[in-house]
Amino acid sequence: MKSFIKYLRRTLQSDAQADRVVPPSGFTAQLTLFAAGAMAFLAVFSLALSLAAGRLAERWGDELARSATIRIAAPADQQQAQTEAALRILETTRGVAQSRALTDEEQSALLAPWFGSGLALDALPVPRLIEVIETSERMDAAGLRLRLAAEVPGAVLDDHSRWRAPLVKAASRLRMLGWASIILIGAVTAAMVTLAANAALAANAQLIAVLRLVGATDDYIAHAFIRRFTLRALIGAAVGMVVGMVAVLVMPRGGDETASFLTGLGFQGSHWLLPLLIPPLAAAVAFVATRVAARRTLEGLS
Amino acid sequence: MIELENVAYSYSGGELLSDISLKLAPGSFHFLTGPSGSGKTTLMKLCYGALLPTAGHVRLFDTDVRALTRDDVALLRRRVGVVHQDCQFLDHLSVTENIALPLNVSGRNAEAAGEDLDDLMHWVGLTERANALPAELSGGERQRAALARAVIMSPDVVLADEPTGNVDWEMSQRLLRLLIELNRMGKTVLIATHDLSLIRATKAHVQARVLRIANRRIQLAGADL
Numbered sequence: 001m002k003s004f005i006k007y008l009r010r011t012l013q014s015d016a017q018a019d020r021v022v023p024p025s026g027f028t029a030q031l032t033l034f035a036a037g038a039m040a041f042l043a044v045f046s047l048a049l050s051l052a053a054g055r056l057a058e059r060w061g062d063e064l065a066r067s068a069t070i071r072i073a074a075p076a077d078q079q080q081a082q083t084e085a086a087l088r089i090l091e092t093t094r095g096v097a098q099s100r101a102l103t104d105e106e107q108s109a110l111l112a113p114w115f116g117s118g119l120a121l122d123a124l125p126v127p128r129l130i131e132v133i134e135t136s137e138r139m140d141a142a143g144l145r146l147r148l149a150a151e152v153p154g155a156v157l158d159d160h161s162r163w164r165a166p167l168v169k170a171a172s173r174l175r176m177l178g179w180a181s182i183i184l185i186g187a188v189t190a191a192m193v194t195l196a197a198n199a200a201l202a203a204n205a206q207l208i209a210v211l212r213l214v215g216a217t218d219d220y221i222a223h224a225f226i227r228r229f230t231l232r233a234l235i236g237a238a239v240g241m242v243v244g245m246v247a248v249l250v251m252p253r254g255g256d257e258t259a260s261f262l263t264g265l266g267f268q269g270s271h272w273l274l275p276l277l278i279p280p281l282a283a284a285v286a287f288v289a290t291r292v293a294a295r296r297t298l299e300g301l302s
Numbered sequence: 303m304i305e306l307e308n309v310a311y312s313y314s315g316g317e318l319l320s321d322i323s324l325k326l327a328p329g330s331f332h333f334l335t336g337p338s339g340s341g342k343t344t345l346m347k348l349c350y351g352a353l354l355p356t357a358g359h360v361r362l363f364d365t366d367v368r369a370l371t372r373d374d375v376a377l378l379r380r381r382v383g384v385v386h387q388d389c390q391f392l393d394h395l396s397v398t399e400n401i402a403l404p405l406n407v408s409g410r411n412a413e414a415a416g417e418d419l420d421d422l423m424h425w426v427g428l429t430e431r432a433n434a435l436p437a438e439l440s441g442g443e444r445q446r447a448a449l450a451r452a453v454i455m456s457p458d459v460v461l462a463d464e465p466t467g468n469v470d471w472e473m474s475q476r477l478l479r480l481l482i483e484l485n486r487m488g489k490t491v492l493i494a495t496h497d498l499s500l501i502r503a504t505k506a507h508v509q510a511r512v513l514r515i516a517n518r519r520i521q522l523a524g525a526d527l
Contacts, residue, residue: 018406023394210390212352214451215380216407217373298372 021211022204022224028196032229035192036236036286037243040278043185044244047274050178052265057171064164066134068141070099073127074154083128086152090132093147095139102129127154189233189282190289197229197293208301222294226287233286237279245275303328303459303490304349304382309358311344318344320518322358326459326492331485331508333501334494335523336515342494345515346463349492350382351375363458380408383452387464389444391436397443398423398432401450408455419454426450426480442473449480459490466500474500482508 070090074082083101090099102110107126108117132139141159148155201208211221248266267274304326311319318341326332326349334342347353348360351367360367362378370378391400402419405411423429426446431439439447445465452460462481466474478500485491485508495501504510512523 020395020399021392021403021406023392206390207392210392210403211407212376213379213384213386213390214404214407215376215455217376219373220407 018220018224019227022200022207022228028200028203029228029232031196031199032193032232032286033236033239035196036189036233036282037240039185039189039192040237040240040282041244041247043182043278044241044248044275046178046181046185047278048248048265048267050175050182051267051271051274053171053174053178055264055268057168057175060164060171061168064160064167065138066136068132068134068139068157068159070130070132070148071127071156071158072130072152072154073156076125078154079128082152082154083130086130086148086155089144089147089151090130093139093144095135095137097133097135099130099132102131186281186285190285193229193233193286193289194293197225197290198297200225200229201294201297205301208298218295218298221298222291225294226290229290230283230287234279234283237282241275241278245272303363305359305361306345306348306355307359307361309348309355309360311341311348311353312356317356317518319348319515319520322520324513324520326490328458328490329485329488330490331482331504331510332490332492333504333510333512334492334515335496335498335501335512338496340515341518342496342515343463345520346384346461346492346494349459349461350379350384380404380455381458383455383457383460385445385448385452385460385462385465387467389436389448391444391447393436396433396435397428397439397447400436401428401447401454403451404455422450422454427476441468442470442476445469445473445477446480449477453484453489457489459492460484462491462493464495465493466495466497475503478504 070086072079072082072086087099087101090096107129110129111126141157141161145157148157208221251266253264253266304324306322306324309319309322309324310317322345324345334345336342344353348355349362351360351362351370354360354367362370362375363381365374365378367375392403395403398419401422405419420429423432426449428443428447428450431443431447436444436447445468449460449462449465452462460481465477465481469477474497481491481493482504493500501510501512513520514523
């Protein structure tokens with residue numbers, strides 16, 4: 001590891017004379033800069049997507065896991081009594097932080113998207129809802145169901161697990177897709193740099209022959225190309241990263257909860273520092289890709 | 303210094319050199335002659351490790367080239383100055399930068415060697431052309447620049463492949479004087495040429511051994527020169 005770091009430092013150290021040996025080549029320089037910039041830009045978005053999906057999965061998992069609903073579907077004359085019985089049970093249930101029956105106004109508000117705002121709950125056999133907030137210890141849902149079945153026949157406990165699982169799973173998958181995209185972006189960057197390095201090496205076969213004639217080692221020749229491509233990738237990725245971060249920064253914020261995923265696509269807190277890793281990683285990818293390409297070409301030219 | 307022992311070299315088309323034995327002793331002066339296509343350039347390349355023999359042994363400074371890695375060959379090449387007929391410069395570098403290239407690749411600072419470099423430029427008569435690009439040089443100037451590049455590391459051996467092939471008589475005499483001067487400094491010199499008048503002109507100044515490649519083999523040339 002120590003020797004690799006030494007090698008890396010030696011390669012990236014500026015050497016004005018050695019830098020002049022390889023002529024500045026047009027299209028491979030532009031290709032590397034553009035590819036690194038575009039890939040860094042995409043990597044910023046993939047990172048933002050991955051982190052946002054992670055936050056969403058965490059929030060959904062956490063919020064939904066810590067809340068449950070009890071629905072009291074009983075004849076109108078028994079609904080109040082069963083609601084109070086359910087609340088009493090909840091008071092003595094371990095893992096329940098608080099519980100309360102929703103008011104008529106709150107239930108009307110929940111139904112408003114489907115029935116309009118002027119709904120008279122008295123005219124409909126609407127079940128009463130009890131909101132249950134759990135402690136971090138979590139309650140025993142199966143045990144509570146048994147108690148409710150024995151004492152409150154009209155009560156149905158919904159701990160949200162039925163629809164929570166696919167949501168959390170989808171968010172986790174989205175996060176994984178984000179990371180997979182970042183890996184693919186790295187691989188494409190490596191492929192593009194390899195192509196550009198191969199083209200540059202092939203175009204400079206005569207130069208390599210002259211360098212060998214005057215006693216240049218493979219290391220010297222490879223360094224001349226590696227340093228150039230590594231710096232190009234670093235510069236291109238830095239520009240792409242800055243543009244990507246600005247694009248993320250100017251994305252609209254806020255909105256209601258249904259739009260929170262789209263409007264929450266971005267970085268929060270220390271996560272703003274993560275994109276700063278993209279340029280050095282792009283440079284590392286370019287370093288390895290050019291080194292492999294140079295070694296292979298020099299082997300072939302021997 | 304450089305020794306070839308029963309060396310053969312074959313291209314895909316057939317055998318070009320066969321049973322070649324040659325020893326370049328320190329401070330010696332050799333001419334290698336023969337018709338075009340006889341294998342002079344191939345033999346030169348064998349002498350500095352650019353080609354490996356298909357049979358026999360080539361020893362550079364007492365080491366068999368087969369035992370050397372590419373980097374070993376590169377390091378040994380710093381002790382062998384090579385001048386090609388086509389010179390082989392880096393076209394985007396100035397004459398001075400091209401001449402200083404061996405210093406650069408060996409990790410020596412060309413600026414620190416400034417005075418030596420100036421002396422060398424003066425010796426080959428290119429002081430005025432220091433900042434010119436290779437494409438701006440005449441044939442003779444290119445050959446002198448190539449010679450300067452070949453000797454800047456103060457090599458033990460100088461190999462020159464048709465160094466006067468593209469220059470007029472006067473310039474070829476000037477180049478020859480430089481090579482003779484190098485030999486007097488103790489360098490081993492091997493010149494491949496088909497120009498017999500060049501060989502005759504040299505023999506008046508230095509004791510040179512003339513080798514001729516004929517029918518894939520090497521032989522000492524004698525009185526016919």
